[in-house]
Amino acid sequence: MSNKYCIVDSTLADGLTQEQMDLCAPKTMEFRKNLAGNKAIIEYVVGSKPSFLTGITAYTQSQIWDICRDPVNGWEEEEM
Numbered sequence: 001m002s003n004k005y006c007i008v009d010s011t012l013a014d015g016l017t018q019e020q021m022d023l024c025a026p027k028t029m030e031f032r033k034n035l036a037g038n039k040a041i042i043e044y045v046v047g048s049k050p051s052f053l054t055g056i057t058a059y060t061q062s063q064i065w066d067i068c069r070d071p072v073n074g075w076e077e078e079e080m
Contacts, residue, residue, distance in 0.1 A: 002045075002046050002060075002061070003025050003043050003044060003045055003046065003061065004043070004044055004045075004046050004049065004058040004059065004060065005041050005042070005043050005044075005058065005059045005061065005063075005064040006041070006042045006044075006053050006056045006057065006058055006059070007039055007041055007056075007059070007064075007067070008040055008041075008042055008053070008056060009038065009039065009040075010031075010033055010037060010038050010039055010040045012040075012052070013031045013033075013040035013042060014040075016052070020050060020052055023044065023048070023050040024042055024044050025044050025045045025048075032068075032075075034073075034074045034075045035074050035075065035076070035077065036074055039074070041064060041068075
């Protein structure tokens with residue numbers, strides 16, 4: 001199965017219970033955050049989107065990579 005990814009406020013990711021974390025894929029201990037530390041990426045298995053992500057846009061792996069690789073989006077520093 002493939003996975004999907006959501007970008008959320010880091011406060012949501014930081015406040016997840018262990019039960020909510022167990023709904024994420026793979027069994028995540030921490031989430032990737034942007035450079036500012038105010039956004040996080042949550043990954044889950046397609047077909048099992050956790051209810052706490054309802055209404056939040058889901059991205060494919062290809063889409064999330066494109067978002068993260070573009071320095072304008074604040075996930076990686078621009079190369080000099």
